[in-house]
Amino acid sequence: MALMDFIKKQFIDIIQWTESGDGTLAWRFPMADMEIQNGASLTVRESQVAVFVNEGQVADVFGPGLYKLTTQTLPVLTYLKNWDKLFESPFKSDVYFFSTRQQVDQKWGTPQPITVRDKDFGAVRLRAFGNYSFRIGDAKLFHTEISGTRELYTVADIDGQLRGLLLQNISNAIAGSGVPFLDLAANQVQFAEALAKQLVPEFAKLGIQLETITVQNVSLPEELQKILDQKIGMGMVGNDMGKFMQYQTAQAIPKFAEGAGGGGGIAGDAMGLGAGVALGQVLAQNLSQGLQAQPAAAQQQPAVAVVNPADVMTTLEKLGELKAKGILTQEEFDAKKAELLKKLV
Numbered sequence: 145m146a147l148m149d150f151i152k153k154q155f156i157d158i159i160q161w162t163e164s165g166d167g168t169l170a171w172r173f174p175m176a177d178m179e180i181q182n183g184a185s186l187t188v189r190e191s192q193v194a195v196f197v198n199e200g201q202v203a204d205v206f207g208p209g210l211y212k213l214t215t216q217t218l219p220v221l222t223y224l225k226n227w228d229k230l231f232e233s234p235f236k237s238d239v240y241f242f243s244t245r246q247q248v249d250q251k252w253g254t255p256q257p258i259t260v261r262d263k264d265f266g267a268v269r270l271r272a273f274g275n276y277s278f279r280i281g282d283a284k285l286f287h288t289e290i291s292g293t294r295e296l297y298t299v300a301d302i303d304g305q306l307r308g309l310l311l312q313n314i315s316n317a318i319a320g321s322g323v324p325f326l327d328l329a330a331n332q333v334q335f336a337e338a339l340a341k342q343l344v345p346e347f348a349k350l351g352i353q354l355e356t357i358t359v360q361n362v363s364l365p366e367e368l369q370k371i372l373d374q375k376i377g378m379g380m381v382g383n384d385m386g387k388f389m390q391y392q393t394a395q396a397i398p399k400f401a402e403g404a405g406g407g408g409g410i411a412g413d414a415m416g417l418g419a420g421v422a423l424g425q426v427l428a429q430n431l432s433q434g435l436q437a438q439p440a441a442a443q444q445q446p447a448v449a450v451v452n453p454a455d456v457m458t459t460l461e462k463l464g465e466l467k468a469k470g471i472l473t474q475e476e477f478d479a480k481k482a483e484l485l486k487k488l489v
Contacts, residue, residue, distance in 0.1 A: 154177070154178045154179075155178065155179055155180070155181040155184075155234050156175075156178050156179065156180045156181060156184055157181045157183075157184045157185065158184065158185055158187070159173055159180070159184060159185070159186045159187070159194070159213075159239055160186070160187035160188075160189075161173065161189075161192065161194075161241040162189075163189075163191075163192070163243055163245075166298070167247065167298045167299035167300060168243060168296060168297070168298050168299075169242065169243055169247075169280060169286075169291065169297050169298060169299060169301075169302070170240055170241070170242050170243075170286070170287070170291040170294070170296070170297035171240070171241045171242075171295070171296055171297075172238065172239070172240050172241075172293070172294070172295045172296070173238075173239040173240070173241065175236065175238065175239075179234035179235060179236050180213065180234060180235055180236070180237060180239075181234050182213070182214065182231060182232050182233065182234060182235070183212055183213065183214060184212075184213045185210065185211065185212055185213070186206060186210070186211040186212075186213055186239075187210055187211075188206050188207060188208050188209055188210075188211070188241075189208060190208045191208075191243060191244050191245040192208060192241055192242065192243060192244060193205060193206065193207055193241070193242045193244055193280070193283040194206040194239060194240070194241050194242075195239070195240045195241075195242065195283055195284060195287055196218065196220075196221055196237050196238070196239055197237065197238040197239075197240060197287070198221055198224045198225065198237050198238075199224075200293075201224065202284050202287060202288065203218070203220040203221040203224055203237070204217075204218050204219065204220045204221050205283060205284055215227055215230070215231060221235075221237060238293070240283075240287060240291075242280050242283040242286065242287070242291075243280065244279050244280050244281075244283070245279060246277050246278070246279045246355055247277060247278055247279060247299050248277040249275050249277065250275055250276050250277060250278065250299070250303065250306070251273070251274075251275050251307075252273065252274060252275065252276060252306075252307045252310050252311070253271075253272070253273030253274075254270070254271045254272055254273065254311060254314075257269040257270060257271050258270065258271075258311065258314060258315070259315070260314060260315040260318050260319075260325065261315060261318075261319060262318065262324065262325035263324065264324050264325065264326070264470065265325065265326075265368065268325060268364070268365070268368065269365060270329075270362060270363060270364055270365075271361075271362070271363040272314070272335075272359060272361060272362045272363070273359075273360060273361055274336070274357065274358040274359045274360040274361070275357075275358055275360070276306075276310070276354065276355075276356060276357040276358070277354075277355040277356045277357075278306070278347065278352050278353060278354050278355055279352070279353050279355060280351060280352060280353070281348065281351060281352060281353030282348075282351040283351065284351070285350070285351030286350065286351030286352065287351075289349075289350055289351060290302065290350055290351065302350075302352075305350075306347070306352070309343065309346050309347070310339070310343060310357075313339070313342045313343055313346060314339065316342050317338045317339045317341065317342035317343075318338065320338070320341070320342060321334075321338035321341075323338065326368070326371065329362045329364060329368075332358075332359040332360070332361075332362065333359075335359045335362065336357050336358050336359045339357055339359070340354060340356075340357050343357065371469065371470070371471075374469075374471050456484050456485070456487060459484060460481060460484060463477055463480055463481065464477070
């Protein structure tokens, strides 16, 4: 009877896995009642790892290559089974293949606004989305922590876990970066780098290597978006006082026109808009004459700038408001204040 059972057994002499490209991360080689023949060949293709598991314990791990299975190529399994050096009988062992290819274009996003804490604005509610890519970095750890004895484990099986980790760590990423939130929101590459720094060790705990992550959009509350727009506008004009006041004038014209045209219909709108344009021209001209040097005139004779004290005080009040909103620093305010007060001397 024992002889008949031995004859009926099928022996495996080739072990390999041809990936189907369907997002499979782990695949168990079908053993059924079969045993692996001593001297069988193991083929591990590029972007694959093979793991031999004996009675639930991970034994030998093989990277890409072609192997002949003997006691020399299965040292851990040989030790676990207490084989003699020259064993010749077939043996049983579970063999798992893992894909180490990069899994690209994995989506992430915030289904609901999430609350993050910022040193400048306190609690901020935001929405964001992007994509990321990953690969299995430690097949042994991934087997013991994630895939286990399942016959098949796919990207879809772990997608929810990875996205949950990502959302959970957004707040920690912002806090750990030490960069003001508005600067991160204005620079999505910098935002993604802060996220990656926080997520790499978290993914590694699962045997997964984070390759890339992108932030494609950040949606802020309206009041924060207005402040961000102002910071971007100031960045465009730099520290030039004349350009700064021209920028502020351009921002104020629509509001001025709206107020002047509130009760006069089309004619009132036209008057308001005309007044706004005239105001912009006057301010730009005054600033150009009063705050910018005139090299050509300076060579002929000393220029005498006529500055209205009331204009200076109005400008200082506007600068004070910008400082209070955080658009100007204390140092920038003090410098502009000193510059304006010199004009009165």
